[in-house]
Amino acid sequence: MAIPEAGTSAEIVYRADCPSRPILDQIADKWSMMVLAVLNEPRRFNEIKRRLEGVTQRVLTQTLRRLERNGMIVRRVLPTSPVGVQYSLTPLGESLREPFGRLYDWTVDNADEIQRHQMEYDRRDQS
Amino acid sequence: MAIPEAGTSAEIVYRADCPSRPILDQIADKWSMMVLAVLNEPRRFNEIKRRLEGVTQRVLTQTLRRLERNGMIVRRVLPTSPVGVQYSLTPLGESLREPFGRLYDWTVDNADEIQRHQMEYDRRDQS
DNA sequence: CGGAATCCAGGGCGATACTG
DNA sequence: CAGTATCGCCCTGGATTCCG
Numbered sequence: 001m002a003i004p005e006a007g008t009s010a011e012i013v014y015r016a017d018c019p020s021r022p023i024l025d026q027i028a029d030k031w032s033m034m035v036l037a038v039l040n041e042p043r044r045f046n047e048i049k050r051r052l053e054g055v056t057q058r059v060l061t062q063t064l065r066r067l068e069r070n071g072m073i074v075r076r077v078l079p080t081s082p083v084g085v086q087y088s089l090t091p092l093g094e095s096l097r098e099p100f101g102r103l104y105d106w107t108v109d110n111a112d113e114i115q116r117h118q119m120e121y122d123r124r125d126q127s
Numbered sequence: 128m129a130i131p132e133a134g135t136s137a138e139i140v141y142r143a144d145c146p147s148r149p150i151l152d153q154i155a156d157k158w159s160m161m162v163l164a165v166l167n168e169p170r171r172f173n174e175i176k177r178r179l180e181g182v183t184q185r186v187l188t189q190t191l192r193r194l195e196r197n198g199m200i201v202r203r204v205l206p207t208s209p210v211g212v213q214y215s216l217t218p219l220g221e222s223l224r225e226p227f228g229r230l231y232d233w234t235v236d237n238a239d240e241i242q243r244h245q246m247e248y249d250r251r252d253q254s
Numbered sequence: 255c256g257g258a259a260t261c262c263a264g265g266g267c268g269a270t271a272c273t274g
Numbered sequence: 275c276a277g278t279a280t281c282g283c284c285c286t287g288g289a290t291t292c293c294g
Contacts, residue, residue, distance in 0.1 A: 014161050014179050019238035020231055021181075024157040026241075027234075033151065034141050045256050054143040056288060061257065071244025082255045083294080092240060099233045102226040104147055107154075111146035113219060114153075117198025172276050183268060188277065209275045210274080 026070055031055060031063045033100050039073065042088035072096060153197055158182060158190045160227050166200065169215035199223060 014021075026032075031052070038051045049060055064087060067073045072093030078084035089097075141148075153159075158179070165178045176187055191214060194200045199220030205211035216224075 014165065020234040021157065023234040023238055023241060024160065024230075028155050028157050028160070028230075030148065030151040030155050033155070038141065052141050057257075058289090059287065062287090069245055069248040070241050071248075077256095080255090083257095085256060092237060092244075095237070096233060099226070099229040102229050103151075103155075106223060106226045107147040107150040110219060110222070111150055114150060114197050117219075118196055121196040121198075184277075185269090186267070189267095204276095207275090210277095212276060 026066060027072075027096070029063075031059060032067060033104065035060075035063055035067060036072065036089065036093055036097050036100060037104070039087060039089050039093070042076075042086050044078075045085050045087070048087065067093065153193060154199075154223070156190075158186060159194060160231065162187075162190055162194060163199065163216065163220055163224050163227060164231070166214060166216050166220070169203075169213050171205075172212050172214070175214065194220065 034052050034055075035048065038048055043051075045060075045064075048064075049055060049057060052060065055063075064073065064075070068075050068087075070092075072090055073087050074090055076086045076088070078086055161179050161182075162175065165175055170178075172187075172191075175191075176182060176184060179187065182190075191200065191202070195202050195214075197219075198217055200214050201217055203213045203215070205213055
């Protein structure tokens with residue numbers, strides 16, 4: 001993995017100006033991940049909302065705005081009546097699906113083991 | 128990518144009981160990522176803190192607790208004086224570094240393009 | 255349909271002080 | 275050294291209402 005490792009391991013420091021910081025702040029949330037996953041083809045607002053069980057309209061709007069601002073999706077107003085809005089991935093957003101997919105696969109593969117650890121931890125230090 | 132795609136794309140829905148949900152809530156934050164990245168070898172609390180420029184001690188403690196609860200790191204109290212505490216990766220935590228590394232690489236590779244999009248977006252809809 | 259605006263409660267997080 | 279404890283702010287996110 002290419003997480004910054006200087007020549008000697010004694011120098012690994014995550015500096016505050018590391019370019020990954022603001023990016024991770026923007027994209028490292030589960031709704032962004034799920035929106036990108038659902039946008040395997042262009043979809044409309046309520047279509048996305050329906051597919052992301054549990055998301056509120058406010059949060060979905062904010063998530064879409066941020067993804068749009070970051071150049072990962074495109075918002076297109078359809079000349080229909082009533083108006084429709086279609087969201088689709090840009091090449092940039094498309095390229096993010098691969099690393100996100102890896103992470104998603106990992107969570108699914110290890111969900112059981114993680115839950116076992118959690119239960120054991122909570123049992124040990126019972127409050 | 129293996130994000131759930133049923134036979135027809137019309138059925139892609141992220142159900143609230145998807146096992147990835149609670150996991151992503153736990154791990155999809157930047158400090159968890161950075162802690163795992165820094166723990167390429169066992170390290171002590173203040174050592175980790177020094178390497179994660181900008182993290183407060185409170186947040187680092189919480190992050191470490193959560194990672195420990197999820198079975199990704201191990202906390203070991205060293206019999207020194209004054210006491211030292213050493214954190215190290217478990218195999219589970221180790222296995223998470225790979226997908227995290229992918230994501231990190233992606234952010235570094237695309238940081239510039241994302242910033243350009245942001246500036247353009249902010250310029251267009253100047254408030 | 256796809257939002258924007260408003261109100262409001264909870265908690266995330268920083269700052270600070272204290273401890274074994 | 276490696277935390278815990280406490281206070282207080284702000285921001286996130288839910289619920290609701292209104293609009294083009």
